[in-house]
Amino acid sequence: MSNNPTTLQAGNRESDAGSQTRVASSRRSSKSSTKKPNLPKKYSDESTPLLSRDPDREHADDEEDFGASDAASVVSENQEQAQKPRSKWRIPTIISISILTVLLIVILAFGFAMPAVVDEYAQQATVFRPQDLSIDRITSSGVVARVKGEFVLDPSKVERQSVRNLGSFGTWVARAIEVTPSNVEVELPEMGNVVLGKARVPSLVVQIRPGAVNDLDFLVELEPGKLDSIRRLASDWIEGRISQLRVKGKADVGIKSGVFWLGTQSIIKEVVFEGHSLPSMPKYDITKFNIHQVDRPNGKHAIAVDTNVVLFNEYPVSFDVPPLAFSIRVPGCYPESSIHLADAFTETIHIQANHDVVAPAKGVVRKLSTSLIDVCPDTVKSPLDQLLDQYMSGVETKFYVTGADQQPAGTPNWMSDILRSFEVPISITGHSFKNLIRSFSMDDVHFSLPNPLAEPESPEANPRISAKVKVIANLPEEMNFPVSVPQLRASADVYFESEKLGELDLRKWQDAESRQIGAKNGNPPGIVVTTAIKDASLKITDSDVFSNVVSAMLFGKKPVVLEVKALVDIETSTALGTLVVREIPASGEVPIKPLSDGGFEKFSPQIRLLDITGTEPTSFSFDMLVNITNPTNYSASVPSAKIQILVNDTLLAIANTMSHVDIGPGLNHNIPVEVQWDPLANSGEKGQEVAKEFLSQYVSEGWNTTLTLRAYEATIPALPALGKVLSKTPIKIPTPRLKPPKQPSPPDNDTDPENGAPRFIEDATMHLWTSTATFTLLSPLSNNTLFLNSINATALYNHTEQVGKIIYDLPFAVPPGATTSPKLPVDWSLGSVGYSAVRDALGGVLKLDARATINVQIGDWQQEIWFEGSGIGAHIRI
Incomplete structure (x- = not known):
């Protein structure tokens, strides 16, 4: 007999009474029903029971029980034999009546005396292969699902031969059964038998002869159960706390076979999900992530995120998800707490069986709540800081998605309640921001030595640095909104030749200026931040390294390169207000020109x-x-x-x-x-x-x-x-030279003190008849009087020829500026070449040299020194 699949249709509860059910005629074997049916290989190898362990196939589980209960009260198709014309021969008539009577007794015994055997047969022989499950429509109380699949009885799967024989015989006699519309409840025994959901199954007629294939296509009304039960189950499943799940289905089913009403049977079926039979959270990829600024109706701005989430639907389920609204939340300061971050909206999502699902979504961050940016108790970071730390470290960052309080128009209340009842975690792997800071440099460096009155080990006891800092930071390509940096701060370690020199404290907020730059020369878009730091403390941690740095600065010929490794806090100004991004790693080099530079x-x-x-x-x-x-x-x-x-x-x-x-x-x-x-x-x-x-x-x-x-x-x-x-x-x-006040020189004195070493003896005047000499002395002191207590001097001509000697033991004062000494007695060297030169220079100027031992006194201090002078212009007078 050929197969002609016919769609079985079931209306909603309001139209069940008028609904009609059609069943495809079964493919039957032409062999005698008294022999074991020869099933096609695809059914003899089938291992999928009617009560599949797929949660999406709960309605199919119920249908398995419907087929089993119907098989318990089947009737024979051989009623047609009783309708044949009566034979003239009495013996054939008696035989026929006897056979019919035996068959009715067997059927009655099979249907009412052996329900346990029939149930065992149905449990093991039933095979249901779902082909498609889709959502036909969403109602105010649930959804109407369309179920497509194949139903067949395979006796070869029955373990006990006696059960297999009786079941095969009974189903061969009955051929087909009909189940009336029924209600199925799915309970969780381990959670106090709370109702997880309900299903309204329409009337179905199926062929139950061994090997007969039924192509089913029918509608089922599904209604969610108690919200608390769904929330508890979903939360335990999402957080991986379920290793085994026991589900129980209950239904009261009315069964007919032909014209025989076999009554109503209560069917209870339990299924245990564990191991690989437990569904897991689907893997997903984010193929689009674009952050940009949008205008709000009130004239303010917000940050929008456009994203596409792609995942594979491995189940034979197809349906459309209507537009929905969600709340995106992030972890708060305390465990089990979360804080609203953004509103998210999805468009209609088309889900097809065994295909990739693309879910476009848009998120909008309108403002940052105080609970998100306030520092958590007993910490130095806010929930937003912790979130950014994780994201910028390249580790998984968790966001939580839950239904929004306000859903788009037309969304049923039951769906809104379920969406709000639990949070689904979504992990997004962050980007490592080790190279976020493209460059870090310092110019116009100014060093300050410590305060001499500072306490040891205090910040004031460290050298300080002032400089202009320039930071170029890369911006993620997904960031397409204006951002500025009004302030920044940092803590930095300073290295020289890979060895740590000290720690630079830039923890005070510094005013900054910034400007965004586009992608150029292979570099991503970025932002240039400049700031002037003042008196940042440099704590020396290794004196040996510091010694090497100082030596290189004082005596080196090449620039001294210091490496700075910093953690930078950046205060950003966006459409959402002020946001602090903390501890961004940065590094840079600071070249310092050698101080000596040649001497x-x-x-x-x-x-x-x-x-x-x-x-x-x-x-x-x-x-x-x-x-x-x-x-x-x-x-x-x-x-x-x-x-x-x-x-x-x-x-x-x-x-x-x-x-x-x-x-x-x-x-x-x-x-x-x-x-x-x-x-x-x-x-x-x-x-x-x-x-x-x-x-x-x-x-x-x-x-x-x-x-x-x-x-x-x-x-x-x-x-x-x-x-x-x-x-x-x-x-x-x-030795720096003293600069005494410049005095006007006589016209005939061609010696300029500014062209040579400053002179202590400016000039001299010698009197031949009185054998005396006076000197013009220039004191280098500005406010003090110098005393010469004694002088023992010799005047020389031409460096070697002695002119005379001066020995004077009476002190005289030399005040600041130019001073003329008292007349000092001269003991001439008569007859010498030097004296002759002096006499010949009478009325003129003669250059002489002098050697002297002098006792000098300033206040209480005295010191004997020697003096040598040359080229002293001596005026020779009578």
């Missing part, structure tokens, strides 16, 4: 003013103003610093800056310095000898003296390590 003579210190402020018998202190040239492009601030002054490796004095000093590139004027001159206290008797030689050479003509400036641990009181490091690199400089 420290370029510092060119000059003493402009010297003032004695205190004296002791062997020491004195003085203040002076110094001009110094900074040959570098860098500047520094010196609040207070001490430095040792040495001559020939012998410590003679300590110099100390008197106030805060800013040293910039180029010439720096009038730097106040205080010096404590105490050779005896610093270096003992040797110090006094070295001091005498140094002062003698310094005031004499023709000697080039040098000073050694050396730092020590007390150089920067708040940072002893810095002074210790700098002490390893002492600096030698030419």
